[in-house]
Amino acid sequence: MTDSTRREQLAETLGAEPATASELAAELDTPVSTIYQDLKHVARSVRYDEDTEFLVAPPECSSCGFSNYDDPVNYPSRCPECRSESIEEAVFKIE
Template sequence: METTRQRIADALREEPRTASDLGAALSLPTPTVYEHLEHVSRSVGEGDADEEFLVAPPTCRDCGFDGFDDPLNEPSRCPECRSERIDEPAFVIR
């Protein structure tokens, strides 16, 4: 039986996914997925140096800003234009 973190890592090895995608697929609330992603990001590459945990940062749909401080967190608004139209970060293991 796989742990939740193993299931998340396996899903990210298949294709890029957002926390919402993972939450829906694994029946988990999005904030819980973000907690697991922090641990998955630290464990990837420890035993297998060929793998990397990659993050496509969140992006503001109004002004295009993508320089958010913490890519492992879903921002509520853009620091540049204050818009709340933010695309979620996407994660993948390659």
């Protein structure tokens, strides 16, 4: 059993390789909604470390390609441009 918290495990995973919230949820056996909350916290924590950076490839609409979402650390239910529900998840990474 590991002594690190879920958020520490999340940061460690993202430091090793990029991942979506769904991939992280499966790996950490945690609901996706909790992962998004944790990602926001990890992003704030990383901001104070000059040697690391929290990177986000924003969600993108599969139908029209829209990717200019207000909050990339969130999973939109629909595209604001074409109203499609076919949204590719954001990809997160810590470098």
